[in-house]
Amino acid sequence: MFPPFLYIEEHLLTPHTSLKAHMWLIAGLGNPGLQYQNNRHNIGFMAIDAIYQRFSFSPWLKKFHAEISNGLINGEKIFLIKPQTFMNLSGQAICEALRFYKLDLKNCIVIYDELDLPPGKVRVKTGGGSNGHNGIKSIDTYCGTDYNRIRLGIGHPGSKELVHQYVLGNFTKSDQEWLSSILDAVAKNIPFLIKGNNSLFMNKISQEMKN
Known part of the structure; x- marks a missing residue:
């Protein structure tokens, strides 16, 4: 442990003295492969790509x-991850990364599709159940449940029998405006969100989606 009130210059940190509080893992859920890239189920991958393009990443x-x-x-070390295990084993890849970088679950954000939210709606929460999402079930099994979640609404097809076909279907042309x-x-x-200001994150998104 470092002595109380000791200020450490970030550029002096060694691999053995890194400040884990300033490191985050942001995961997007989806399925690998060109045939899946435009699926509703892959909106998590799409969000990670949007973050990657907006900021400077390796x-x-x-x-x-x-x-x-x-x-x-904003000065925080960020790892972006897109599991290539297919959706049902997403937790395997995420848990390996968390262990390797010695990160707590509280420093993990997972972005994924949510059937029970209307298209274009966003909700944030920490912990909770999977609501039937197989990618979230996998993370809960491998890693635990106490991580941050960004749920991106894709809407519901109307009946349980249609869900599989719906989530593995592509976004339509009419979806593109709200999706973008x-x-x-x-x-x-x-x-x-990285700074812990969930309410401001939500307020900003709500304002921008209205505009």
Whole structure:
């Protein structure tokens, strides 16, 4: 442990003395492969790509059964991760990354599709159940439940029998306007969530989606 009130210059940190409070893992959920890239189920991957494009990140590397990149957002060290295990094993890749970087679950944000929210709606929460989402079930099993979640609404097809086909279907042309807006809003305002200001994150997104 460092002595109380000792200020440490960040550039003097060694790999053994890093400030984990200033490191975050942001994961997007989806399925790998070109045939899935425009699916509703892949909106988590799309959000990660939007964050990657807005800020300065390293080229993607294959590690932890995932694609991973690192960079800085407002001085915070950020790892972006897109598991390549397919949705149902997302927790395997995320848990490996958390262990490798010695990060707590509270420093993990997971972005994924939510059937029970209307298209274009966003909700943030910490912990809770999976609501039937297999990617979230996997993370809960491998890692635990006490992580931050950004739920991106994709709407519901109306009956349980249609869900599988719906989430693995592509966004339509009419979806593109709200989809582009929501991805841009999440990427633009993610610094507020990293700073722990969930309410400001939500307020900013709500304002931008209204506009």
